[in-house]
Amino acid sequence: MARRDARHGSRRARLLPLVALLVLAVAAAAAWRYDVLDRWLEPDRPADPAAIAPPEDLALPPAVEPAAVAEPLAAPGPVAAAAVRRAIAGDLRDEDLGRHVLAAVAPLEGAGVLVRTGSGSPLAVPASTTKVVTSTAALLAMDPDTVFTTRVVEDGARGIVLVGGGDPFLASEPPDAPDAPDSSDGPVWPERADVTTLARATADALAAEGRTRVRVGYDTSLFSGPEASPRWRADYLPDGVVSPITALWVDEGRPAEGFGRVEDPALTAATVFAGVLARRGIEVVGVPRERAAGDGAVELASVGSAPLSQVVEQVLEVSDNEAAEVLLRHVGLAAEGEGSFAAGRRGVVRLLGEAGVDLGRSVLWDGSGLSRQNRMDPAALLDVLRLAAADEHPRLRAVLTGLPVAGFTGSLSDRFDTGAPEGRGRVRAKTGTLTGITSLAGLAADREGRLMVFAMFADKVRVEDTLEARDAMDAAAAALGACRCG
Template structure:
């Protein structure tokens, strides 16, 4: 990483306390938009003011804090983390990397590649933003395929909801016109190919409700609407929800929905766009959403090779990152979520991804950083870090957890105001020590937050 091109020296790091404010605001707006069940209302700019009201010009507010800066001292970093990393609860295989914002290694301990668990989602999210762009949306559509036949076509919207399908049904009914005759309903999932469940996952994952079969059409990520778990055929469930909504909108549906492939040139009737990819990425990272990550991986596969499969997605993610200059040597991945225990990464790949996402010349990747959970406040870190922990609010990190595996990868700002990238992964944890290992990794990042590791920064209050 030290030899990265000089173009990576410019950074757009506006971290804590600025980063904390932005992350919480982004999380709140994302949750609001994703929970609505349909498209968001028009923004303020689209609504004209009342007649006679003169509004002042919008001004750009001044920053609430200086950007985090400073040069970390490797010796100080080593003194801070060596003790917590030696915690026996972490097991015999712990690999740690700490780097400066320009990617320069500051501390490394342990060797070999490690099972990344959900920290792999950082790679998937970055690749999706790079190949598709932060404003990209995924369309679920309805087409007329014959005189009295309509087809619901899955566009790979990872967060398509029941409310969204009701909106789409209303639009479809309007397009068909008043007094529409009964229609037969088909549903098309041909966008994605290959198996719906990875052969590199334990066979218990779907029946135990760990993850849904990955399809280009579903509702509420394939979760069972009647209780815990996942439905065996998410697309069929989504089609049934749509059929009921279509009937309620005044278009009766004859028979049960049937799986099909819409013919080329079928007449478009209605479309529902997803939220922008940037917001989907923030949601995926904040909540560690396995289903969303797998769908995004397949979209990367489609964009890079035309193969919307587990294999195409995994290959496309690594190829995209390599093209960005991220080191991927030793990486072996079989999915986009990190659910496979066969996935392997060098933790330096994770710190390089974070470095790249913060580069001034990569604004399209910004939501990788704004989507990171904030210690003690949001997402998968909401219930971690006590009020007295120095890392609370000063650590933003992606978590990674499987049985026997625990990891954290993100950014921390130390007591001198110096920001540090880090990746700490342990993958041979005794299951009985699961909670202890998680606490141990929190202690490592707490040690960095409490450290005066910077040689030239603004001292934190």
């Protein structure tokens, strides 16, 4: 997602909970939108509603036992190709989508593609649907409970070093601070570690040792290689479309005031850290300097990120470019022993291949989908989504729960307002938008509960048709939710 995307007794029985996942997500989304969740999360409230006594003057009618269900609901039949084609054909022929439109739809259960439409090149620019691939690889590479730790270590006579651990959501201040970038009336999710809290703990540790004067260094050596993909447009960094990708930053490299990105995110993070030390009575000698911590450095303090599963959910829900690129670096570290763009790309291909997903002729140069040189076969994305839903890979479930719900959450909260209204809440999908490109990929449950995976790409959209093209693609996905595709 670039800056213009900011708006933006069988196996069958075991898959049925995913239908509930789609339906319950709507209720959860409604709870979030209407501030019900805030009340649920307050720690001083009883967890069990039965523990809350009703008002004394409340009169309730006697409980009525529900009638027994005579027989269980029959499972829906298989997905029919002809019904799917009828559902999506009209919207995908919309001229606003341009002259190169690819789509693939298949049952969630099984393999292969049921319906494939489009002509010309079998590959298209996937834009931010790339994040589905990156997130899946990250969960294959690491445990869902993995936490990324930012540390402060003593480095002998050279002072202390702030060591970046690749926490994508490391903040400058606690979320309840008045000037915190994410401050709001509601809770910040996922929870963020912050360098202010880390600096305070460091100051306390130094004071306990009787030290009141230090030099501050910062270490970004966890990641290597260029801070920008060589396959990005040259103006992405100078124009503040995306931050330089580094193992240490705060607020994803965004400035405390204004727009865009800071030029040196790691130095900015170290400067914030040093400023808090000074306010806590620790004199900082000079300015922070970049240097690697020594092998024998002793830890003074640390803070940990939210677990990887929550990071993945956030990346997918709001289409976070910077965090997706950090995840790609972690894939490189875990799979290839190197935190670079190149190692991350190799790791994605290897891990998915070992899990049974062949990306075929697809080529992905980054983790976020910002590169206009990325190419993907929509059928490959179907296989990635199926992998995330597979019974044998429960660790990948955050890929599904992170997909925005059509019309309710994340980058789909203000979409799906055209097309079949029955599609709202029955579709969960990752959006993708670059200039001239719109894409959508995810899950749909039709009106009788048939589960499908789909991927739709249009990469020749006229700029003046951007919104209309997006609506047409939303309508095609909504039609899957509205149809009776048996």
